[in-house]
Amino acid sequence: MNDIRLFGAIAVRPAVLDLISQFETATGFTVAVKWELNPAVRKQIEAGEPFDLVIINPNLLQDLTALGKVRAGSQVAFGRIAMGVAAKAGSPPLDIGSVEAFEQALKSARSIAYASEGTSGGYFSGLLERLGIADEVKPKLVAIPGGQTAPAVGRGEAELGVVPVTSILAAAPEVMLIGRFPAQLQSYIDFAIGISVDPTDAEAARKLSEFLTSTAVDGILAAKGIERRVR
Numbered sequence: 233m234n235d236i237r238l239f240g241a242i243a244v245r246p247a248v249l250d251l252i253s254q255f256e257t258a259t260g261f262t263v264a265v266k267w268e269l270n271p272a273v274r275k276q277i278e279a280g281e282p283f284d285l286v287i288i289n290p291n292l293l294q295d296l297t298a299l300g301k302v303r304a305g306s307q308v309a310f311g312r313i314a315m316g317v318a319a320k321a322g323s324p325p326l327d328i329g330s331v332e333a334f335e336q337a338l339k340s341a342r343s344i345a346y347a348s349e350g351t352s353g354g355y356f357s358g359l360l361e362r363l364g365i366a367d368e369v370k371p372k373l374v375a376i377p378g379g380q381t382a383p384a385v386g387r388g389e390a391e392l393g394v395v396p397v398t399s400i401l402a403a404a405p406e407v408m409l410i411g412r413f414p415a416q417l418q419s420y421i422d423f424a425i426g427i428s429v430d431p432t433d434a435e436a437a438r439k440l441s442e443f444l445t446s447t448a449v450d451g452i453l454a455a456k457g458i459e460r461r462v463r
Contacts, residue, residue: 234432235264236440239277240287242267242379243313243352244423246402247456248287248444255443261436269350269379277301284431285440289351290424302426306438308445311458312420315352317410318345318385318393318400328411331363337392337410338369345390348375355419356394363417382407396421397457420459 240248245267252263266283268276274292277283278299286293286302287310296302317328317337327333338344338360347353353375360366374390385393386406393400393407400409412418425444431437443449450460 234436235262236436237282237284237432238263238265238287238440239273239281239283239285240265240267241270241273241289241423242350243270243396243398243421244287244310244458245379246398247453247458250452250456251444251449254449255440258443259436259439261440263440267379269347271349271351282428284428284433284437286426286428287423287444288426290422293424293426296426300429303429306425306427306441308425308441309461310423310425310445311453311460312422313396313398313458315355315394315413315419315421316397316400316457317413318382318395318403318407319391319410320385320388321404321406321408323391323408323410326410329414331414331416334414334417335363335365339365341372341392343372343374343390343392344369345374345376345381345384345393345395347377347379347381347395349377350379351421352394352396355421359417359419401457423458 270289273288293307297304326337328337346356360369376384381393381395382399382403386403425441427437
């Protein structure tokens with residue numbers, strides 16, 4: 233029996249890894265996983281990286297479908313992840329509950345790590361411009377590559393980190409979640425699943441897709457920071 237090749241975005245890794253072992257135990261299939269930032273997932277599949285199942289932003293999934301890499305009609309919503317603020321474990325609590333408090337926290341921080349190449353980093357850079365605090369905050373930004381933003385905060389490379397909540401929860405116990413972005417500034421990063429046009433085992437890929445989107449795993453995903461859309 234061949235492995236199911238799952239290629240996914242780094243932001244969903246902490247939640248999905250917990251589910252893979254459950255799936256393998258229940259079905260007898262084995263899953264080989266690979267993780268990259270969203271843009272890199274798309275780029276590598278475009279360049280011919282083999283995969284059976286992909287978890288990525290819905291717009292990038294549409295691109296891959298248009299390019300003939302993902303089977304049309306196989307796309308299903310997976311969930312969404314809120315943006316949050318991280319600090320080293322044991323740091324004093326910080327109020328980021330309102331837009332004003334959030335801005336103040338960013339202005340007061342000595343340094344702020346963010347995912348320079350990821351979806352969240354692009355959103356955060358745009359948000360600073362929108363709030364009119366880019367000139368003040370940008371000199372403090374520490375660009376972190378490859379999904380390592382939260383661990384960098386744990387190592388003391390920056391005082392705060394701005395990154396999807398899943399990554400912050402996964403970096404515990406060295407890192408703590410200060411809180412999610414205030415509702416008015418929140419940007420959820422959506423994820424969807426698609427099946428390759430040329431899977432090794434189409435039935436196995438379909439089963440994994442169904443398992444990852446089943447209500448049975450909602451609780452595990454929620455604990456890891458992935459929210460389902462209201463069904």
